[in-house]
Structure formats: structure tokens, C-alpha cells
Amino acid sequence: MLADKDFIRYSRQILLPECGEAGQLRLRNSHVAIVGVGGLGGQAAMLLAAAGVGHLSLFDGDRVELSNLPRQLLFCDADLGKTKAVVAAARLQSREPGLKVSVCGELNSETLAQLDNAGLVLDCTDNFAARHLISAYCAKKGKTLISGAIAGFDGLLFVQRPGEGGCYQCLFPPGTTSAQNCASVGVMGPAVAIVATMQAQLCLNELLQFPCEAGRLQRFDFRHFRWHEARVPADPLCPVCGKDKERKAC
Numbered sequence: 001m002l003a004d005k006d007f008i009r010y011s012r013q014i015l016l017p018e019c020g021e022a023g024q025l026r027l028r029n030s031h032v033a034i035v036g037v038g039g040l041g042g043q044a045a046m047l048l049a050a051a052g053v054g055h056l057s058l059f060d061g062d063r064v065e066l067s068n069l070p071r072q073l074l075f076c077d078a079d080l081g082k083t084k085a086v087v088a089a090a091r092l093q094s095r096e097p098g099l100k101v102s103v104c105g106e107l108n109s110e111t112l113a114q115l116d117n118a119g120l121v122l123d124c125t126d127n128f129a130a131r132h133l134i135s136a137y138c139a140k141k142g143k144t145l146i147s148g149a150i151a152g153f154d155g156l157l158f159v160q161r162p163g164e165g166g167c168y169q170c171l172f173p174p175g176t177t178s179a180q181n182c183a184s185v186g187v188m189g190p191a192v193a194i195v196a197t198m199q200a201q202l203c204l205n206e207l208l209q210f211p212c213e214a215g216r217l218q219r220f221d222f223r224h225f226r227w228h229e230a231r232v233p234a235d236p237l238c239p240v241c242g243k244d245k246e247r248k249a250c
Contacts, residue, residue, distance in 0.1 A: 001025075010052050023208045024052055028098075030207045031055040033118035035107050035134055037084045038062070039071040039189070040148050041124030043196035044203070045088060046074065049096045051204055056092070056099065057118055058085040061106030071189040112137050120206055122199060123147040123168075128176050135160060135168035139240045144206055144214075148199035152185040153223035155195040158216070158232070159202060165215010166232035167241040174239065191222045 002010075002021055013019045030053050034041045037060040045056055064072070064079045064087060072084075079087045089101040104114050107130065115121060115134075121143055123134045131147065138145040138160060145160040147168055160167045205211055219228045236242045 002028075006052075013051065018210055019208055026209075027052045027204070027207055028054040030120070031057065031118045032120050032122060032203060032207075033057040033059065033104075033115050034122045034124060035059040035130070036124035036126065037074070037088045038068065038124065038126070039187075039192035040150065040196045040199060041122065042072050042074040042084070042088055043193055044122055044124060044148070044200040045092060046095075047197060047200035048203060049092045049099050051200075053204075053207070054098070054100060055102070057102040057104050057114065058088055059104045059107040059111070059114075060085040060088075071187065071192045073193075107134070109133065115143070116141065119143070120203060121145045122203060124196075124199070126151075128172060131172070132169055132174060136240045139167050144211075146199055146202050146206070148195050150187055150192050150195045152187060153191065153221060155191060155198075155220040155222060157195065157198055157202065157218040157220075159206075159212060159214045161211070161214035162241075164213070166234045167238060169240045170235040170238045170242075171217060171232045173235075188222065194220070194222075 002024060007014065010024050014021055014024055032048060032053055034045050034056060037045065037058050049056060062084050064075045064082050064084055066080060069075060074088050074091050085103045089103050093099055093101055104111065115137060121134065121138055123131055123145060125131055135145060142162045147158045149156040158168060158171060202212060215232045217230045217232055234241055
């Protein structure tokens with residue numbers, strides 16, 4: 001049950017019929033893995049922790065750099081050179097004393113198994129290799145994956161859920177390459193915050209059991225402030241989720 005102070009703290013969420021006390025308890029008992037604790041992952045982590053999600057696993061082996069600070073709002077000048085996941089964990093726990101945070105370092109083929117305990121995964125990375133690795137693992141384990149991306153004035157959101165529409169690799173097949181990331185084309189801080197906020201809201205919707213439709217690519221053009229949406233059907237020959245992937249392998 002929720003303590004009196006929790007009813008006060010989360011009162012505005014509890015007032016929502018879609019949440020209520022049962023939903024708030026569900027959030028407290030939830031475990032979300034966030035891969036990448038930069039501009040997207042750091043701000044999504046803040047929002048999820050503030051909403052009462054009970055356990056966050058943070059995957060990131062990078063260190064804080066000066067160029068991160070305008071958009072990675074968990075960090076400040078005093079954090080330069082420190083490991084992002086460690087700093088983020090300490091800062092989140094100082095604000096949310098009841099929060100459990102696991103610092104998991106960099107996600108790679110050897111550390112993927114650490115995703116097993118999480119009920120839901122947020123992909124906040126910035127390269128296709130990592131995204132394909134996460135997508136394939138989540139498909140294999142039957143986990144819902146919420147991917148967010150931002151570069152230049154283009155923000156992307158995609159929900160991958162087992163058996164519903166295509167997966168991330170149907171959208172961007174293996175071998176896809178792109179030079180577009182924040183480091184190469186730039187980005188505006190508010191645009192990062194908006195995509196992170198949308199990613200966090202998708203996560204909360206999922207945890208509260210009123211999820212959005214999976215297998216849709218949602219793109220926002222921040223320069224012209226326009227939404228674009230496209231369905232991503234499952235590719236029967238997709239090596240990750242395709243029903244005929246064995247035939248393709250032959």
C-alpha cells in the first residue's frame with residue numbers, strides 16, 4: 001500500500017482514473033532499463049523517477065564532457081570527466097530517496113543479460129549497432145522496447161512490442177549506416193528534452209497498461225513543427241522477428 005506521504009507526493013497522478021492508487025503501486029513495482037544516459041536517457045530517467053518508477057537500470061560507460069551540458073541536464077561542470085551512469089544514479093537517488101538505481105556500465109554483447117530483470121527497455125543510444133543489438137535482444141526475450149532518437153531537427157520515436165507490427169530492424173535493416181547524430185549534425189537542447197519527455201510518457205503508458213499501438217514510426221520535424229507518422233509492417237524475412245527468417249538464412 002501507499003504511505004500517506006506517497007498519496008500527497010503523487011496526488012496529481014493518482015487523481016487520473018487511468019492511474020489511481022493501483023497504477024501508482026504498479027509504477028513503484030516496475031523496473032525499467034535505460035540504455036544511454038545522455039540527453040534523452042538522462043531526462044527520461046528524471047521523469048520516470050519523479051513519476052514513482054521504483055527501479056531504474058542505467059547503461060552507459062561514457063564520461064561527462066563540456067559539450068554535453070547544454071542538453072544533458074542531469075550533469076553540471078563539477079561532473080566533467082566522471083562516468084555518466086554513476087553521476088546520474090547519485091543525482092536521481094538524492095531527489096527520489098525511495099528509488100533503486102542499478103549502474104550497469106556500457107551495454108554490449110557481454111552485458112546484454114543484465115537487461116533480463118527489467119520489464120521494459122528504453123533505447124536512448126545514438127548509433128545503429130547498439131540499436132540493432134538492443135532490438136534483437138528485446139525481440140528474443142519478448143520485451144517491449146521504446147526507441148527515441150534525435151539529430152538536427154528530426155526527432156524519432158518507435159515502439160517495438162512482440163507480435164505487433166515490425167521491429168526496429170524491419171525499420172532499419174542490418175547494415176544501415178548514417179552519419180547523422182548529435183556530434184556530426186548538431187541538435188537543440190529543447191528538441192532533445194521533448195523527445196525524452198515523449199519517450200518517458202510512452203513508458204508510463206506502457207507500465208500503466210494503456211499502451212500505444214506498436215510498429216509505428218513517429219517523426220517530428222522541429223524546424224517546421226510537424227508530425228509525420230508511418231506504419232512499419234513486420235518483414236517476413238526479418239532476421240529478428242520475421243516468420244520466414246529461417247528460410248532467408250538458408
